[in-house]
Amino acid sequence: MSALWRTLWRNLLRSPPNAPAQPRRLALLHRDCGSCNGCEIELRLLAAAYDAAAHGLVFVASPQHADALLVTGPVSRNTEAALGAAWDAMPDPRRVVALGDCAVDGGVFKGSYAVSGGAGSVVPVDLAIRGCPPTPAQMLEALSVFAKSG
Amino acid sequence: MMTILARLRAAPFIACPPTARYHLDPVLWRDVAAAAELVPLALWADGGNVVALLRGAAPILCSVAVEQGFYPALSPFHPTAAPFERMVRDLWGYVAVGGTDPRPLLDFGHWPVTAPLGRPAAPFGTQEPPDSGRAHRGILALLRGKSPRAAARFAARAAGEATVAQAIAFARAAEAASGGIIPSRAEGLRDLMAGLEHLAGGLARLAAIATAAEAGLLAAACARHREAVARAAGVAFGHRLMMDAVVPGGVAADIEVPGPDALIRLARDLPRRDLADLAYASLATRLAALPDVAAACDAALSEILTQAEMIVPRLDVLMPGPTQFALDPATGEALGTAEGPDGAIRHWLRLEDGQIAGAFLCDPGWLRRPAAEAAMARAAPADRALIAAALGTAAAGMEL
Numbered sequence: 113m114s115a116l117w118r119t120l121w122r123n124l125l126r127s128p129p130n131a132p133a134q135p136r137r138l139a140l141l142h143r144d145c146g147s148c149n150g151c152e153i154e155l156r157l158l159a160a161a162y163d164a165a166a167h168g169l170v171f172v173a174s175p176q177h178a179d180a181l182l183v184t185g186p187v188s189r190n191t192e193a194a195l196g197a198a199w200d201a202m203p204d205p206r207r208v209v210a211l212g213d214c215a216v217d218g219g220v221f222k223g224s225y226a227v228s229g230g231a232g233s234v235v236p237v238d239l240a241i242r243g244c245p246p247t248p249a250q251m252l253e254a255l256s257v258f259a260k261s262g
Numbered sequence: 263m264m265t266i267l268a269r270l271r272a273a274p275f276i277a278c279p280p281t282a283r284y285h286l287d288p289v290l291w292r293d294v295a296a297a298a299e300l301v302p303l304a305l306w307a308d309g310g311n312v313v314a315l316l317r318g319a320a321p322i323l324c325s326v327a328v329e330q331g332f333y334p335a336l337s338p339f340h341p342t343a344a345p346f347e348r349m350v351r352d353l354w355g356y357v358a359v360g361g362t363d364p365r366p367l368l369d370f371g372h373w374p375v376t377a378p379l380g381r382p383a384a385p386f387g388t389q390e391p392p393d394s395g396r397a398h399r400g401i402l403a404l405l406r407g408k409s410p411r412a413a414a415r416f417a418a419r420a421a422g423e424a425t426v427a428q429a430i431a432f433a434r435a436a437e438a439a440s441g442g443i444i445p446s447r448a449e450g451l452r453d454l455m456a457g458l459e460h461l462a463g464g465l466a467r468l469a470a471i472a473t474a475a476e477a478g479l480l481a482a483a484c485a486r487h488r489e490a491v492a493r494a495a496g497v498a499f500g501h502r503l504m505m506d507a508v509v510p511g512g513v514a515a516d517i518e519v520p521g522p523d524a525l526i527r528l529a530r531d532l533p534r535r536d537l538a539d540l541a542y543a544s545l546a547t548r549l550a551a552l553p554d555v556a557a558a559c560d561a562a563l564s565e566i567l568t569q570a571e572m573i574v575p576r577l578d579v580l581m582p583g584p585t586q587f588a589l590d591p592a593t594g595e596a597l598g599t600a601e602g603p604d605g606a607i608r609h610w611l612r613l614e615d616g617q618i619a620g621a622f623l624c625d626p627g628w629l630r631r632p633a634a635e636a637a638m639a640r641a642a643p644a645d646r647a648l649i650a651a652a653l654g655t656a657a658a659g660m661e662l
Contacts, residue, residue, distance in 0.1 A: 146397045149656040150422030150503055153466070157492065160469070160485030189372035190395045220415055224400035225375050245422070247502060248489075 135168035138259035140209070141178035141202070142171060145195055146188030146227065151212040151245040155184070158248040167256050175201035179262065180238075183231035186214040186221040192234050199235045207238040209258065211251065216240045266297045270324060278610075279438040279596045283313065283323040288334055291326040295336045302336050303629070305346035306622035307354040307380060308612060314343075315597075315608060315624070323597065323610075328356045331381065335361035342629060345660075352395075353402065354380030368395040368661060378403050397661040405621045410436035410510040410589060410611065413618055417609065418505050420623050421659030423466065426452075426459040427602030428609075428623070428659070429508035435598030435611040436510035440589040447583040448512035454525075454576045455495075455504045455513075456600065457569045461532075462491045463603025464565035467652070468541060471559055474651035477544035483537060487566075490528055497524040512586025522577055529573040538563050552645060554637055558652035565603075591616025604630060604655050625659030 144152060158164050159171060172178050175198050187195060199208070210231040213219035218229035231237050241254045264272070269290060275282040286294060294300055294314075300322070304315040311325040312333045326333055335358035336343035347358040348367035355377030369376065379402055401420060405413045410432070417432035418425045430452055437444060469484035492502040498521030499507045507514050541563060542549075549556040595612040605626030612620035634653035638646045 144396070146399055146658075148397075148419040148422040148425075148658045150419070150425065150505065152656075153422055153503065154492075156466075156469075157485060157489050160482065161489035185397070186399060188396060188398055190368075190370055190398060192372065194396075220419060221399045221401075221404070224404055225373050225378050226398050226400035226403075244505065245503070247496075 135166070135256070136259045136262060137168045137170065137179075138255065138262065139170050139172045139177055139179045140182045140255075141173075141175055141180070141198060142182045142184070143191075143195055143198055145183055145185035145191040145215070145231070146221075147185035147212070147214060151184040151214075154245045154248050154251065155182075155211070158251050162248045162252050164252065164255075167252060168259050169252075169255055175199075176203060178202050178206070180207040180209055180258075181235060182209045182211055183215045183235070183237075184211050186218045186224075186227040186229065187231055187234055188227050190226075192228055195231070195234050205262070207258075207262065208235045209239045209241065209255070210237045211241050212246055213242055213244045216242055219244060266293060266300070267318065270294055270322065273324075277594065278323055281321060281323055281597060283325055283595065285311070285325050285327075288326060288329075291324070292334045294324060295334065295339050298339075302340050302343045302346065304608060304610075304622065304624035305336065305343055305350060306610070306624075307350050307356050308620035308622075312350060312356060313610070313622070315610070321597070321599075321608075331355060332357050332359050334359055337362040342632065345628060345632065349662075353378060356380060366395070368398040370395055379406075394657070395661055397656075397658040399662065401623065401662045402621055405618045408618055409591075409616055410440075410613070410618065413621075414509050415506055417623060418508075420662065421602075421625055421627075421656060422503060422505075423463060423656060424459065424602035424604065424607060424625075424659065425503055425505045426455045426508055427600040427607050428625075429506070430456060430600035431598045431602075431607040431609040432611075432623070433508055433510040433512075433598065434600065435596050435609040436589060436613070438596035438598060439594045439611055439613045440510075440592040440616070441594075442511065442587055442589055444512045445584045445587065446581050447516075448585045450576065450580045451513045451517060451585065452508055454517075454573070454580075455499060455507055457572050457576060458491060458495050458525075459504065460565055460601075460603050461569035461573075462488055462495075464562040464569065465491065467558065467562040467603075468537075468566070470651035471555065471562070471648065472541075472544065474648040475545055475548045480540050480544040483533075483540060487532060487537070490531065494524040494528040497521055509586065511589050512584070514586075516585050517580075525573050525577060529570055532566075532570045534567055534570065537566065548648060552641075552648065552652075555645075555648055555652040589616070595620070602626060607659075623659075623662065625655075627655040627657065627660035630655045631657075631660065 273284040300316040313325040344363040352369035418429040465488040472481035496502040608624040
């Protein structure tokens with residue numbers, strides 16, 4: 113494609129200058145790493161009752177389509193390898209969100225023989241959202257800011 | 263000739279309120295195992311014994327001594343015992359002789375220890391990736407050596423969708439072992455919380471069925487009402503899922519001041535007929551061919567309608583009074599049961615001077631999961647997601 117075509121194409125895609133600002137899209141790949149399901153309950157409500165999509169937050173099923181890895185659970189030893197594999201399959205730029213006290217540092221399960229102690233023990237964490245579980249409103253606020261900062 | 267129950271009842275026993283634990287010799291254990299009417303509801307180990315909870319007219323506990331790491335298997339007679347035997351092998355290192363399934367369930371060679379609750383065993387080779395055990399967090403080991411009060415937060419996190427029921431079953435076991443009776447106001451508040459959790463569970467089940475059936479309007483309606491339940495629970499009990507609101511000895515805190523009003527408003531605003539009409543209109547064509555899913559849908563709707571109706575009566579019967587008592591540091595064992603959104607939750611505790619010496623937390627997932635997997639194996643591939651949504655349970659509760 114010539115440089116001229118590329119310029120035209122880009123101008124076609126660009127929003128008019130007075131259009132309302134669209135939220136930055138953040139594609140999230142959720143990995144449950146031994147959660148009690150509490151974070152998942154609130155995460156499902158974030159998607160279904162808080163209109164997460166309108167805030168640019170979408171959930172994807174494949175690492176290839178993800179901007180950020182969303183980890184719940186204390187990262188049980190049995191999930192370490194699968195979490196690392198999901199991270200390795202994500203294209204750059206890629207980020208990690210630790211959702212809930214367990215994913216932040218192991219939470220109440222810290223020190224157990226069966227957990228590695230949070231997402232940070234396997235992947236580099238960019239955003240920690242505390243709470244047991246965090247509420248959907250807390251998730252929405254933290255993830256919206258995070259989406260814009262990317 | 264004595265019946266098997268009469269022989270069992272003639273065995274030595276120790277008190278385990280509300281039942282007793284009969285300690286059997288290996289021959290009697292084997293005969294009990296072979297009795298078709300005594301179906302195992304749970305199996306675990308404690309000290310040098312393996313303990314089985316059997317379904318009789320009332321639940322019966324019995325145990326057998328483990329000899330050099332071995333005990334007679336129940337799984338040749340009762341297939342539902344097989345996953346328990348795999349778990350006992352992984353956590354305690356005790357092997358069921360004659361067991362039907364030698365595969366690991368929780369230990370895939372990734373832990374720094376083998377048999378974390380028992381005697382070290384020959385390790386399995388590391389296996390990738392495990393198809394179960396992802397939610398194993400070592401809860402039973404974390405309970406040990408703690409007071410029931412300090413350990414309750416682990417029981418409350420065995421399964422998030424049933425956190426209230428898990429906490430009630432755990433508290434009831436601790437209270438029965440300590441010989442205490444909770445104040446009537448605490449019992450009333452527990453009923454209220456458990457009812458809200460059942461209501462939320464019914465809505466979550468219906469939402470999952472609707473999502474799998476691509477009934478978007480119904481899924482959105484369920485999510486909206488589920489959110490309303492969580493909000494009202496948050497106002498009333500300080501936590502949207504009511505996690506840690508039930509403690510051994512009673513409840514952590516009394517209902518907060520705007521709480522009763524929030525719950526009355528919730529009960530008033532929850533739709534009754536509308537939701538059922540929408541559900542049947544949205545799902546009718548899919549339900550016609552899938553009786554299991556139709557039954558789950560009926561059960562969820564009936565749960566939603568019943569629990570919504572019960573909120574105000576449960577508020578009305580609350581009597582003023584204390585909301586907890588201090589447990590005596592006791593020695594003894596007991597069984598605590600509570601009905602969770604997915605079925606009966608049974609916790610067994612053995613206390614020594616008020617500290618937990620042995621425990622097992624039995625989630626309904628142990629019995630539901632094999633049934634769901636069997637139904638999915640029979641079903642057409644296109645129906646499997648819907649059947650999983652209708653019959654499945656989260657893994658956390660049974661993987662401990």
